[in-house]
Every structure is written in structure tokens, then in C-alpha cells.
Amino acid sequence: MNEILQSIPMVAVTVLAFGLLIVIHELGHYLAARWSGMRVERFSVGFGPVVWSRKRGDTEWAVSAIPLGGYVKIAGMAPGEDLAPGDTGTYSAKPAWKRFLVILAGPAMNYLLAIVMAIGLIATMGLREPDQSAVVGDVIPGGAAARAGLRAGDRVVAAAGAPIADWKELVQAVRSHPGQDLPLSVARAGAAAGASPEALLLHPDDAGGIGKAGIAPNLRAVRAGLLESIAMGVRRTNDKAGEILGGLGQIVTRKQKAELQGPLGIAQEMTRSARAGAAPFLMMVWLISIMLAIFNFLPLPALDGGRLIFLVYEMVVRRPVNQRVEAVIHTVGFVLLFGLLIGVTLFGDLPRLFRR
Numbered sequence: 001m002n003e004i005l006q007s008i009p010m011v012a013v014t015v016l017a018f019g020l021l022i023v024i025h026e027l028g029h030y031l032a033a034r035w036s037g038m039r040v041e042r043f044s045v046g047f048g049p050v051v052w053s054r055k056r057g058d059t060e061w062a063v064s065a066i067p068l069g070g071y072v073k074i075a076g077m078a079p080g081e082d083l084a085p086g087d088t089g090t091y092s093a094k095p096a097w098k099r100f101l102v103i104l105a106g107p108a109m110n111y112l113l114a115i116v117m118a119i120g121l122i123a124t125m126g127l128r129e130p131d132q133s134a135v136v137g138d139v140i141p142g143g144a145a146a147r148a149g150l151r152a153g154d155r156v157v158a159a160a161g162a163p164i165a166d167w168k169e170l171v172q173a174v175r176s177h178p179g180q181d182l183p184l185s186v187a188r189a190g191a192a193a194g195a196s197p198e199a200l201l202l203h204p205d206d207a208g209g210i211g212k213a214g215i216a217p218n219l220r221a222v223r224a225g226l227l228e229s230i231a232m233g234v235r236r237t238n239d240k241a242g243e244i245l246g247g248l249g250q251i252v253t254r255k256q257k258a259e260l261q262g263p264l265g266i267a268q269e270m271t272r273s274a275r276a277g278a279a280p281f282l283m284m285v286w287l288i289s290i291m292l293a294i295f296n297f298l299p300l301p302a303l304d305g306g307r308l309i310f311l312v313y314e315m316v317v318r319r320p321v322n323q324r325v326e327a328v329i330h331t332v333g334f335v336l337l338f339g340l341l342i343g344v345t346l347f348g349d350l351p352r353l354f355r356r
Helices: 002-035 096-123 144-148 167-175 226-252 263-276 278-297 304-317 323-355
Strands: 040-056 059-074 127-130 136-139 155-159 182-187 198-202 215-217 219-222
Touching: 002 040, 002 059, 002 096, 002 263, 002 278, 096 127, 096 226, 096 278, 096 304, 127 226, 127 278, 136 144, 144 198, 155 167, 226 278, 263 278, 278 304, 304 323
Parallel strands: none
Antiparallel strands: 040 059, 127 219, 136 215, 155 182, 182 198
């Protein structure tokens, strides 16, 4: 109970950080809509019943009861709205390219935030990136590495008798031994200089024919001056986005097993990083901001990427898709995505939580 009570401030920080990422996303839609001459009827921080609101101009600024994200209500975006004839301030009255920019602006804002965060981290406390050496960073509790006795800071010298020069070679050795014993020679963290490596027996878990040890590489902080940090921040954000897209590609081609996390799993990771300090927490927020941008760009119904597909079709054929048909497709997509979210939470996040 004491541990749960001590976690409450960290959970609050996590909720605020995740909510801020969603609000930044919606702010992108809002700014683009106003630039396009659209009337924004409400900008809400949170969902559900409105607990506070104030109207300025055409927009009602509101705080709602459920503090997880927010939304922007643009006039004429939903089908069947009662609009005055000749109303030029609505979403539906604007040309397709302006509507395209409004939808694009949400995930683009998340990506821009990630770049700004990367620049700030590199210029101040450092952006942590994987060390390419075979030094173990985090060890997942209950994983194969933890069962074998590996600890953070250990350096793997050899696997199955073959020398290990870097992290890539260590990963290859683990992946090629699913469900099999893998003898390791390990230079222990904190051991005296000249101490002999210790022998450990790792039994990687079998994840669809791929060995998994439950370890992460050691991280080092990269710092630079302000001007250099701008180029490095853009490059590191692009590199991380490329890694995420590459992982998605491997999942689609079934070269890698999907490991999904719902809101509860993401909150756990953010809370754990918050306990580790400001730099790890901000790194996690940076990563999630990139993932939010990529996720919303996916060409799936109910997501911004799905809406962009319809707008591209309209610009190509010069004829809009029936608004009601599009609304039904997005509604079905939302229901399916929500069902997937519930499934991942019930059968993925919760079992992992109770195993800890």
C-alpha cells in the first residue's frame, strides 16, 4: 500500500505529460483551422462533461472531467450539422487542400514537439542513446536475463564460446537461441580490475522462434552546443522515427512478433522513467511524441492518416467522398481500434502488471 501511495505523484505527472501530448496534437488542428478561416466551436482539455468553460470569440475554451487528452470541435466537420446557407467558416466549405493541412497539423505538431524536445535535451542534460558496446543496461524483472543472474552494468565478453565485440553481436546470439541454453562469459559490473569473467547460463525465452533475454543496451548521454544540437535533434528524431517504422514493417511482414501496449502499459513505462529522473522521463515523453505522430499518420479509419487518404482521393478525382459514408467508415474504424485497445489492456497490460 505504501508503494502505491508513493507512486501517486508519479502517476499524476504521467497523466499530465500524456495529456499535454494530446493537447499539443489538438492545438495543431486548432491553429491550422484558424489559419484556414474555419470556425472552431470548442477546444476542450480532457473529455466528458465540461467542468469549466469560457468563450472567447467563436471558440469555447473548456476543461472537461476526464483529464486524458482533449479535442477540437470544428464547425461543419461532422455530417448532418445544421449549417446556415452560405456559411464560409465551416470545415466542409473549405477546399480539400486546406482541410488536408488541418488534419495534417495534428500529428505534425507532435513530431515538431519531439524535435524541439530532442534539441533541448541535447543542449542541456543530454539525450540518451544506446551504447554500442555489449554492456547490459536495464534488466527486465522476471525475464530470461534476470533469471540467469545478469545485472545492469555487466559486460558480455563471450556467448557460446564465441567472442562478443558489441551489442549487435550479443543480440544476434540471443535471437538465434530461442528456448535453448546459451552459455555466457560476463565481466561483472564493479568487479576488480583484472578479475576473471564469470560464467552464466542464459536460457532465452522463445518469442515466435526468436530468442529474447529481457535486456536493454546501456545508454549514454549525448550533449552539444546549441547550434550543433539543432542538427543533432532533427537527425536523432528522424533516426528514431525510422527505427519505429522499420519495426512496424517487420511486424507487417511477420519478421518480428508484435508486442502491443495499451494506455496502462504506456503509463507504467512513463511512471518507471519518472522515478529514474528527469532525463529518462523526458526521453520517454520524446519517444511517445514520435510514436503518436507516426500512429496518427497510419492510413487507418478514425485516425488522421485515414482522413488524409479520403482527402487525397478528393483532390485527385476532384469529387468528395459521400460525407455520411466516410463518417460510417471512421466510426467502424474507431470501434475496432477501441476494441483492440481494450483487448490489449485486458490481456496484455493487466497480466504484466499483476506478474510484477
